[in-house]
Amino acid sequence: MLATPFLSKRSMAGEVINIQIGSSHPTNNIWVWAMQNGLQPEVDRLLIEAGGNYTINWRENYGGTLYKFKDTRAAVRDGIVDIGMVGTVWEGSAMPLQNVTYFTPFANSDHNLVIDIFDKLTDGLPELRNGWTDQNMVHLSSLVTDSYDVYSNFPINSVEDLRDRRLNAPGTSANWLTDTGCTPVDGALTTYYTDIQTGVSEGTLSFASGIHPTRVYEVAPYLTRVGLGSMYFGGIGINKTFFDGLPEEVQAAIREAGRVASRRHSEYVNERSTNAITEMVAAGLQVSELPKEEKAKWAQSLPNVSKPWLDANGPAAKTVLKAYFDELKAHGVTPVRDWASEA
Numbered sequence: 001m002l003a004t005p006f007l008s009k010r011s012m013a014g015e016v017i018n019i020q021i022g023s024s025h026p027t028n029n030i031w032v033w034a035m036q037n038g039l040q041p042e043v044d045r046l047l048i049e050a051g052g053n054y055t056i057n058w059r060e061n062y063g064g065t066l067y068k069f070k071d072t073r074a075a076v077r078d079g080i081v082d083i084g085m086v087g088t089v090w091e092g093s094a095m096p097l098q099n100v101t102y103f104t105p106f107a108n109s110d111h112n113l114v115i116d117i118f119d120k121l122t123d124g125l126p127e128l129r130n131g132w133t134d135q136n137m138v139h140l141s142s143l144v145t146d147s148y149d150v151y152s153n154f155p156i157n158s159v160e161d162l163r164d165r166r167l168n169a170p171g172t173s174a175n176w177l178t179d180t181g182c183t184p185v186d187g188a189l190t191t192y193y194t195d196i197q198t199g200v201s202e203g204t205l206s207f208a209s210g211i212h213p214t215r216v217y218e219v220a221p222y223l224t225r226v227g228l229g230s231m232y233f234g235g236i237g238i239n240k241t242f243f244d245g246l247p248e249e250v251q252a253a254i255r256e257a258g259r260v261a262s263r264r265h266s267e268y269v270n271e272r273s274t275n276a277i278t279e280m281v282a283a284g285l286q287v288s289e290l291p292k293e294e295k296a297k298w299a300q301s302l303p304n305v306s307k308p309w310l311d312a313n314g315p316a317a318k319t320v321l322k323a324y325f326d327e328l329k330a331h332g333v334t335p336v337r338d339w340a341s342e343a
Helices: 004-013 033-049 069-077 096-103 111-124 126-133 171-177 192-198 208-214 240-244 248-282 292-301 307-330
Strands: 015-022 054-061 083-086 137-144 148-152 166-168 183-185 203-206 222-229 232-239 286-289
Touching (some): 033 232, 096 126, 192 208, 222 292, 232 240
Parallel strands (some): 015 083, 166 183, 222 286
Antiparallel strands (some): 083 232, 148 203, 148 222
């Protein structure tokens, strides 16, 4: 008799499922925040709503406690964590099709739209979906940056003002400076401040939600909005072997919660980027808009930066490129340069 209330509580709680969840970055990062503040509570809510047959014991491993940023794919693929943030931007060889936005600058600056498009295309386009399943992962949510612009220690009023300058532009973003006369300098958010302060570079191509916390605006007090675009950075993924072994009710909750996490991520990027600009302007950042004709001049002066990516990845890359630009146009976006028409 004494045990009855205890047993009833255990029954009501449902079967407990342990899930290891983690990331290479802390939870205040724009790519991670929605995992802890969107995905996890939404899974819990949905399972309660479904009748409480299952509960999740979340084992959190945020902030790089298990692996670092270059190991995000391997960590989820190999089951070091069950769910994690996967930075496909660092996986140009293993998951190249996911990086289409980085090969199509001046396409679209609306990060909310990028999230919507990649949630849709990753579900419906086999080429993108297989990029995840071939790596033993299931895509749950899309992660993006706010729009890339130029932060510099000199004013920019025209493309010509970039000539003989040096800007941090790591990885693929170096292509965005081709034929401008500007020299790309490798680096990362963690190095930009020192690079600019010491004269290694004179600014960087970056986004507000990344620049603000690193205080780069102190050494690069000019922000020129050029609209290089919002970039699909990666996604929240779940180990496919683990996912396939879950009860259908739990699978459904995790998938639906993934979409909620996309929305929360979108809201968080909105909040962070808006507040970042406000606070940086208050601290002395000078913001200007590159004239429309100069944006077009920059975009059209670039060689076909998508071509090497297309050549390396074959017909599947062309399918992804076309699908992405079709979605942009369906949402009323007119890219400054239509890379799909050149494929």
